[in-house]
Amino acid sequence: MATDLATDLAPVLAVSNLSAGYGAAKILHGIDFTVARGEMLVVIGRNGVGKTTLIETICGLTTLQGGTITFNGQRIEKLPPFRRNRLGIGWVPQEREVFASLTVAENLGIVYRGGPWTTEALYGLFPRLAERRRSYARLLSGGEQQMLVIARALATDPTLLLLDEPVEGLAPLIVQEMIAAINRMRRESALTIIMVEQKHDIALANSDRCIVIDHGAVVHAAVSAELLADAALLERLIGVAE
Numbered sequence: 001m002a003t004d005l006a007t008d009l010a011p012v013l014a015v016s017n018l019s020a021g022y023g024a025a026k027i028l029h030g031i032d033f034t035v036a037r038g039e040m041l042v043v044i045g046r047n048g049v050g051k052t053t054l055i056e057t058i059c060g061l062t063t064l065q066g067g068t069i070t071f072n073g074q075r076i077e078k079l080p081p082f083r084r085n086r087l088g089i090g091w092v093p094q095e096r097e098v099f100a101s102l103t104v105a106e107n108l109g110i111v112y113r114g115g116p117w118t119t120e121a122l123y124g125l126f127p128r129l130a131e132r133r134r135s136y137a138r139l140l141s142g143g144e145q146q147m148l149v150i151a152r153a154l155a156t157d158p159t160l161l162l163l164d165e166p167v168e169g170l171a172p173l174i175v176q177e178m179i180a181a182i183n184r185m186r187r188e189s190a191l192t193i194i195m196v197e198q199k200h201d202i203a204l205a206n207s208d209r210c211i212v213i214d215h216g217a218v219v220h221a222a223v224s225a226e227l228l229a230d231a232a233l234l235e236r237l238i239g240v241a242e
């Protein structure tokens with residue numbers, strides 16, 4: 001299947017024939033896709049089909065069973081996670097783990113590695129964090145903690161940011177704020193984003209391209225707006241009635 005649509009720019013990330021899982025358990029089978037600089041790709045699909053496993057495989061946290069991952073022209077599939085991170089791959093896992101006993105300002109300052117996302121720039125992106133800068137992270141709401149983990153990932157100056165269900169369980173107003181911040185961080189830097197999201201409508205409305213995963217394989221790749229406009233296809237792929 002041709003999974004590459006309109007990406008004539010050099011890819012930031014190229015995943016080829018990737019198979020991976022946990023120990024002997026095979027979860028992903030022959031995954032192919034690329035993401036170009038500045039693009040936002042969303043990964044959608046039903047529960048348990050392997051979306052998180054794909055993100056974790058890019059980070060180096062699963063058992064690689066075959067295939068290649070090329071990041072900015074360099075093969076990384078055999079590198080340990082910390083080396084991939086140092087090369088510029090930032091990861092925001094589902095679990096939202098903040099440094100609970102540090103303040104917001106300390107959470108951000110401790111990981112800053114240079115680059116545009118200074119603590120002040122991050123406060124501009126997430127004004128709620130500016131208001132809570134002296135609060136211990138454990139006292140923040142779920143939405144504020146999610147903003148903090150995204151901000152903390154940006155402070156490490158990634159060129160590729162992997163977001164795993166960043167708006168899951170958040171109130172609608174906070175979801176809107178989060179999506180606005182993600183759009184703004186894209187506008188203000190050359191950041192490339194891969195986002196896993198269950199809320200397919202929000203994901204497709206705010207991204208460039210998408211891949212749909214089923215049973216550990218890419219079953220569809222499209223321009224996001226086109227898939228969003230095709231309710232029948234969306235229903236067939238991920239079983240949602242619009």
Ligand SMILES: Nc1ncnc2c1ncn2[C@@H]1O[C@H](COP(=O)(O)OP(=O)(O)OP(=O)(O)O)[C@@H](O)[C@H]1O
Nearest residue numbers: 022025027045046047048049050051052053054198
């Ligand atoms: N650490 C693990 N060890 C073994 N199997 C795992 C592990 N983590 C996930 N799995 C299995 O891998 C499969 C894919 O899970 P994964 O979390 O990648 O799916 P997902 O599409 O992200 O689901 P969800 O949308 O519910 O988060 C599932 O069958 C799951 O049980």
